[in-house]
Amino acid sequence: MDTRETIMAAARKMVQTRGYNGLSFRELAKEVGIKSASIHYHFPTKGDLGQALARRYTEDGLAYLTGLRADSDDLNLWMKGYTEIFRMALVNDNRMCLCGIMAAEYDDLPPEVRAEVDAFTDVNVRWLSDVLSICRPQLSDDEKQQQALAIYAAVEGAQLVARGRDDISVFDATVQAYRSAGLLP
Numbered sequence: 001m002d003t004r005e006t007i008m009a010a011a012r013k014m015v016q017t018r019g020y021n022g023l024s025f026r027e028l029a030k031e032v033g034i035k036s037a038s039i040h041y042h043f044p045t046k047g048d049l050g051q052a053l054a055r056r057y058t059e060d061g062l063a064y065l066t067g068l069r070a071d072s073d074d075l076n077l078w079m080k081g082y083t084e085i086f087r088m089a090l091v092n093d094n095r096m097c098l099c100g101i102m103a104a105e106y107d108d109l110p111p112e113v114r115a116e117v118d119a120f121t122d123v124n125v126r127w128l129s130d131v132l133s134i135c136r137p138q139l140s141d142d143e144k145q146q147q148a149l150a151i152y153a154a155v156e157g158a159q160l161v162a163r164g165r166d167d168i169s170v171f172d173a174t175v176q177a178y179r180s181a182g183l184l185p
Contacts, residue, residue, distance in 0.1 A: 004042045006032055012053055016095035020050055020105045047110035054116030057098045058123055065127045075135050079184055083175045086159045090168050100156045124152045135185040154178055
């Protein structure tokens with residue numbers, strides 16, 4: 001792994017654990033074993049690093065979601081896979097969705113990071129809306145968008161509450177309750 005990728009991997013973990021405001025070039029340099037100036041070489045500002053992290057996270061998420069639909073025609077597998085990616089962040093050292101934790105600090109984010117966090121939300125809502133087009137074709141486009149946003153917000157919220165309790169069973173029970181209540185297809 002090259003230095004830029006090593007920095008991004010360590011920064012991703014730091015942000016998913018502490019949030020964007022907890023991202024420190026000094027601590028990141030220490031974690032990676034390089035000088036802070038080396039981080040600035042690859043990412044001149046914290047905003048540049050945050051933007052790169054959120055963009056990569058969104059790209060990876062979109063590839064994952066696209067793969068779910070390409071690999072199967074089973075709606076249940078799609079939705080299980082969708083919630084599973086949020087669950088895996090919790091399994092991985094009780095972390096949060098990178099863009100979800102950044103969204104909680106939205107007012108503190110530089111504009112370029114905000115744009116990438118918004119793009120992540122848009123990718124999720126668009127994917128969920130496409131799924132709803134299949135399983136709830138009677139909905140208008142606006143209703144699909146609203147339900148997709150509600151599903152995304154609910155799953156992010158379940159992750160946040162489970163993380164706060166350091167108890168993954170809270171996430172599992174909440175997602176199951178969403179299914180039982182009909183929020184999740």
